Amino acid sequence: MEFVIEKKKIDKWLDDLKKDFKVIDIRGKALPAKQYFLPPKQKTFVFNKKTKKLSCPEYKKEFLVFGLGLADLEAMTQLDEIMEKPYSDFFYWQKRNKSLIIGLVDESIEVAPGGDVILEKITDQQYRALILTDKGKAIIKDEFFDKKDKPSIKNYPQPDNPFKRMLLDSELLAEAVKWSLNHKIWDKLGEQCLGCGICTYVCPLCHCFSIEDQVSLDNKECSRCRQWDACTLPEFSKVAGGHNFHKTIKQRYYNWFYHKFVRAYHEYGKSQCVACGRCRENCPAGIKISEVLKEIVDDYKKHLSAI
Amino acid sequence: MVPKVAIYDFTDCEGCEVKLVSIREKLLILEKRIDIVNWRLGQEDNKPGPFDLTIIEGTPITQHEVDLLKKLRQDSKVLIALGACATLGGIPAILDKKERAKWYKKIYGEEYKPRGIDALPLSAYVKVDFLIHGCPIDENELIRIFQELLAGKTPAYRGYSVCFECKQANNPCRIINGQPCLGPITQGGCGSICIKGGSPCYGCFGLRQEANVKGLVEVLQGLTDKKEIERYFTMFLSRAFDK
Numbered sequence: 001m002e003f004v005i006e007k008k009k010i011d012k013w014l015d016d017l018k019k020d021f022k023v024i025d026i027r028g029k030a031l032p033a034k035q036y037f038l039p040p041k042q043k044t045f046v047f048n049k050k051t052k053k054l055s056c057p058e059y060k061k062e063f064l065v066f067g068l069g070l071a072d073l074e075a076m077t078q079l080d081e082i083m084e085k086p087y088s089d090f091f092y093w094q095k096r097n098k099s100l101i102i103g104l105v106d107e108s109i110e111v112a113p114g115g116d117v118i119l120e121k122i123t124d125q126q127y128r129a130l131i132l133t134d135k136g137k138a139i140i141k142d143e144f145f146d147k148k149d150k151p152s153i154k155n156y157p158q159p160d161n162p163f164k165r166m167l168l169d170s171e172l173l174a175e176a177v178k179w180s181l182n183h184k185i186w187d188k189l190g191e192q193c194l195g196c197g198i199c200t201y202v203c204p205l206c207h208c209f210s211i212e213d214q215v216s217l218d219n220k221e222c223s224r225c226r227q228w229d230a231c232t233l234p235e236f237s238k239v240a241g242g243h244n245f246h247k248t249i250k251q252r253y254y255n256w257f258y259h260k261f262v263r264a265y266h267e268y269g270k271s272q273c274v275a276c277g278r279c280r281e282n283c284p285a286g287i288k289i290s291e292v293l294k295e296i297v298d299d300y301k302k303h304l305s306a307i
Numbered sequence: 308m309v310p311k312v313a314i315y316d317f318t319d320c321e322g323c324e325v326k327l328v329s330i331r332e333k334l335l336i337l338e339k340r341i342d343i344v345n346w347r348l349g350q351e352d353n354k355p356g357p358f359d360l361t362i363i364e365g366t367p368i369t370q371h372e373v374d375l376l377k378k379l380r381q382d383s384k385v386l387i388a389l390g391a392c393a394t395l396g397g398i399p400a401i402l403d404k405k406e407r408a409k410w411y412k413k414i415y416g417e418e419y420k421p422r423g424i425d426a427l428p429l430s431a432y433v434k435v436d437f438l439i440h441g442c443p444i445d446e447n448e449l450i451r452i453f454q455e456l457l458a459g460k461t462p463a464y465r466g467y468s469v470c471f472e473c474k475q476a477n478n479p480c481r482i483i484n485g486q487p488c489l490g491p492i493t494q495g496g497c498g499s500i501c502i503k504g505g506s507p508c509y510g511c512f513g514l515r516q517e518a519n520v521k522g523l524v525e526v527l528q529g530l531t532d533k534k535e536i537e538r539y540f541t542m543f544l545s546r547a548f549d550k
Contacts, residue, residue: 030477040475194519194526196470196491198480215458217450218336228471234517235466249519284470284482284491285526 003129003145005119010104010127013144014066021100022063026072032204032278033065033072034079037095040201041227044091048221064100064139070113070158071276073103075204077114081268082207091226100135107158122153163290164275166297173293174265176300177257185295190250192285197230199279199289200256205272208259210235231256261293310359313345314389315379317372318399318426319365322443323390324348330446340457356382360456362439364389366399366426373424373432380433385456388429391442391511395543398442399426428546437462441497442511442543448496465496468515469508473499481507487527487539492518492547509542520547 005013017023026033031040045056068076080096083089103118109130112118116136119127129145131137166173180186200206210229215222229236232253237246246252264272279289316324328334328349341360345353361383367373380386391397404425411419429435439452448465455462469490473480476499481488490499490508494515501508514520527536540548 030474030480035475040471191519192522192525194468194491194522195515195517196468198470198474198491201471201474214451215454217333217340217454217457219340219457230467230471233466233468249517282474282480282483284480284488285522 002148002151003131003140004122004148004151005127005129005145007125007127009144010119013141016141016144017064017139020062022061024063024065025067026065027067027104030282031201032276033068033076033101034204034207036063036065036099037079037092038083038089038207038209038228041225042091044224044226046221046223050220059095059098062098062100064102066102066104068101068103068115069276070103070105070107070109071274072204073101073105073115073118074113075274075276076101078268078270078272078274079205079207080114082205082272085268100139102136106156108153108156121156122151124154126151128153161275163277163293166290166293167271167273167275170261170265170269170271172297172300173261173271176297177261177293179300179303180257180296181254183296183299185292186250186254189253189287189292190248192287193232193249193253194285195232195234195249195252196284197233198282198284199287200230200232201228202278202282204274204276204278205260206230208236231259257293309340309342311344311357312341313356313358313361313379313383314343314347314349315345315361315363315375316348317363317365317376317393318368319390319392319397321348321364323364323392323439323441326443326446327389327449330450333450337453358383360385360387362387362389363393363429366392366396366428367432368399368424368426369422370424376429376432385436386429386433387437387439387452388435389439390444391440391513391543392426393429394435394438394440395511395513395546396426396428397511397543400428400545401541402426438464438513440494440512445497445500447498464516465494465512466516467495468518469493469495469497469499469502469512471495472497473502473508475499476503478502482526482530485530487530487536489523489539489544492520492523493544507539509539510544510547511542514544514547518547524548 014023024036043057045054047054083092101115103115105118106121109118109120112130112132116133118130120130122128128151129140131140208229208231209226212225212227213222214225232249236252238244246255260272264270347353361379367376388394392399411421439449452462472495473490478499481502486507488507489510490502492514493508493510494512497512524536
């Protein structure tokens with residue numbers, strides 16, 4: 001049995017869901033879905049100087065994030081893993097546990113990459129619901145979905161993405177990026193990169209943050225905030241006492257790649273990249289990250305064959 | 308002990324002081340923790356120094372103002388520049404010196420001896436302990452810096468570019484759409500207010516630490532001509548462009 005929704009009914013369904021959930025439609029948003037679970041700026045806890053008590057903001061209302069594509073869904077599954085291992089990130093899960101993730105995918109799905117429900121395009125006017133969790137099951141209402149035994153299903157092939165193919169061999173990527181430390185490409189990127197941090201903000205998997213403490217203007221409470229950091233920024237690798245581990249953009253840019261492709265491979269067995277293409281689309285300096293990676297891999301292969 | 312605070316202004320539009328007033332009820336909270344002993348714009352009863360903290364808006368463009376700035380430095384434990392005129396030279400520093408010389412002659416005649424001094428940031432004359440950037444300043448940043456000072460901390464500059472807040476505001480990126488913008492090299496804290504309103508970033512929050520000015524100029528050269536790029540930089544960051 002399949003649950004099929006007419007394309008034109010999707011918005012009405014979302015309106016209906018607003019009765020029970022805060023509905024966030026991420027279509028057309030510059031920042032990826034991570035922003036709702038790991039916000040750009042977040043107060044983690046507050047200390048009241050008078051009562052000497054700590055309090056933590058609570059999130060009561062369930063919310064629903066709608067409109068994730070295939071790469072975004074895959075990224076959320078991976079981000080969940082990062083936020084679970086080796087230590088569970090309390091503040092992330094505080095929000096994540098209150099949420100539902102609904103995918104909207106215009107290509108035919110081979111393996112469902114994550115989320116609670118995915119609407120998969122089956123004809124030009126229809127989507128079918130792939131129900132992946134109990135939470136997801138509860139929001140599929142008869143009012144909007146038709147039960148069909150054998151609906152007609154057209155094939156919408158996923159566009160060929162050479163970058164995605166490259167990610168399949170994350171071991172090779174890890175070796176290549178590690179090897180590339182002295183590659184000339186980093187000198188070029190060190191000059192080209194504006195260090196604005198956009199690539200990390202728009203990345204659905206970048207999750208580094210910095211901590212900032214504040215004392216309120218009336219001196220009654222102190223709070224600890226965390227906010228997104230970006231490894232290309234000069235403060236990123238600075239420690240107490242002023243020492244900076246990565247003094248130049250070149251070093252910091254390499255570190256970004258190292259974290260995504262080398263460290264991530266050793267820690268989680270895969271690259272922290274889903275080939276969504278956002279970093280490339282949003283880079284004001286026009287750096288094509290997929291091509292950077294390709295150049296490194298090609299040169300590494302040449303290096304291997306020359307040995 | 309309640310710190311003694313003075314607020315002075317040199318040549319400018321006084322808009323950043325208006326921003327200070329516009330924090331409204333927060334100004335009343337702040338006023339309980341500090342003693343504003345001298346504020347020409349805000350009160351009638353003003354006392355001379357020494358001061359624990361002096362906040363200066365505007366830029367000196369007469370010898371009298373320069374002398375006063377130097378005296379205020381001597382009289383103050385901490386001196387903070389308020390707004391782009393004080394931190395970068397701001398609007399008065401946009402002036403084209405060649406044009407000025409031409410008009411001096413035309414209006415006042417060959418004999419005229421100019422008395423004005425070129426607008427420069429306060430730091431060109433005295434040591435400035437912290438810069439509260441902006442044209443005008445941002446209320447939340449102002450409050451943050453007061454919070455830091457009153458907590459006994461050394462205030463920190465924003466380590467990120469305008470782009471961080473611009474992406475959060477979901478603004479379409481100007482540069483990607485072929486329009487010049489100085490956001491990537493400019494310090495954040497403004498909430499990307501100009502870009503939100505459809506204007507480019509002209510860098511009134513000053514350069515971000517270790518900003519790649521050369522890299523951005525190269526990007527801008529692909530979007531517009533040299534004269535236009537120079538015009539963008541002359542708004543607030545002419546000193547960065549000259550380098």
